[in-house]
Amino acid sequence: MDNPEFEMLATAAYKGERVAARRLAVRDQLSEAQALLQVLTLAAGALGLARLLAEREQLRQRDEERRLARQAAAAHKLALRKASLQPLATAWRGWFDGSAHPNPGQIGIGALLCGPDGQRVAISRRAGHGSSSDAEYLALTALLEAAGSTGATELTVYGDSQVVVNDVNLGAARGAKGLEEHRARVVSLMAALGGVQLRWVPRHRNGEADRLSQQAIQRPPGD
Numbered sequence: 001m002d003n004p005e006f007e008m009l010a011t012a013a014y015k016g017e018r019v020a021a022r023r024l025a026v027r028d029q030l031s032e033a034q035a036l037l038q039v040l041t042l043a044a045g046a047l048g049l050a051r052l053l054a055e056r057e058q059l060r061q062r063d064e065e066r067r068l069a070r071q072a073a074a075a076h077k078l079a080l081r082k083a084s085l086q087p088l089a090t091a092w093r094g095w096f097d098g099s100a101h102p103n104p105g106q107i108g109i110g111a112l113l114c115g116p117d118g119q120r121v122a123i124s125r126r127a128g129h130g131s132s133s134d135a136e137y138l139a140l141t142a143l144l145e146a147a148g149s150t151g152a153t154e155l156t157v158y159g160d161s162q163v164v165v166n167d168v169n170l171g172a173a174r175g176a177k178g179l180e181e182h183r184a185r186v187v188s189l190m191a192a193l194g195g196v197q198l199r200w201v202p203r204h205r206n207g208e209a210d211r212l213s214q215q216a217i218q219r220p221p222g223d
Contacts (some may be wrong), residue, residue: 093158094184095158097160098132099217113147121150138182144186168197
């Protein structure tokens with residue numbers, strides 16, 4: 001309906017008033033605009049319809065401003081979160097994975113270290129015997145040692161082992177039992193590098209490190 005007056009009334013009316021207007025229009029055979037005018041005039045009372053419409057327009061504008069402010073705040077928060085997850089152009093990134101066959105059993109470790117200028121260090125080797133947690137920790141240790149050797153800075157490390165990632169990030173006070181020696185070594189290496197962030201990723205996003213660890217297991221001992 002292309003009726004500016006009706007649109008103005010409809011914008012100012014509350015839901016219950018619009019419902020009442022539709023019922024009134026059917027009952028008294030009025031147009032929707034006429035019915036809504038009657039309903040709002042009754043609601044305005046001594047205040048007067050013009051004053052009612054003006055006050056409701058002010059309320060609508062304030063509500064719209066609040067809505068836009070909430071949207072802007074949410075967008076800003078999302079942008080900050082994305083920025084925190086996005087490595088800097090000068091940052092290094094690393095991925096690690098370890099496996100034990102069987103568990104416990106022969107350990108294979110895999111890691112990949114990538115630098116901002118195209119540097120690439122791949123690690124794939126056997127690492128003795130132990131559990132899957134030992135394997136993951138040894139892979140992380142090897143990656144951090146390689147980072148120290150290459151002078152990596154602003155390093156973000158990704159691994160799919162929640163046990164190891166949580167163990168390091170929670171610290172000794174809340175870490176898992178039996179992993180203290182591994183944890184202490186990793187924490188020491190991270191402190192030496194400075195600015196290292198350790199984050200968990202699902203296995204499908206850690207494919208290259210997984211491939212390198214499996215490759216290490218398949219390689220004959222001594223190679």
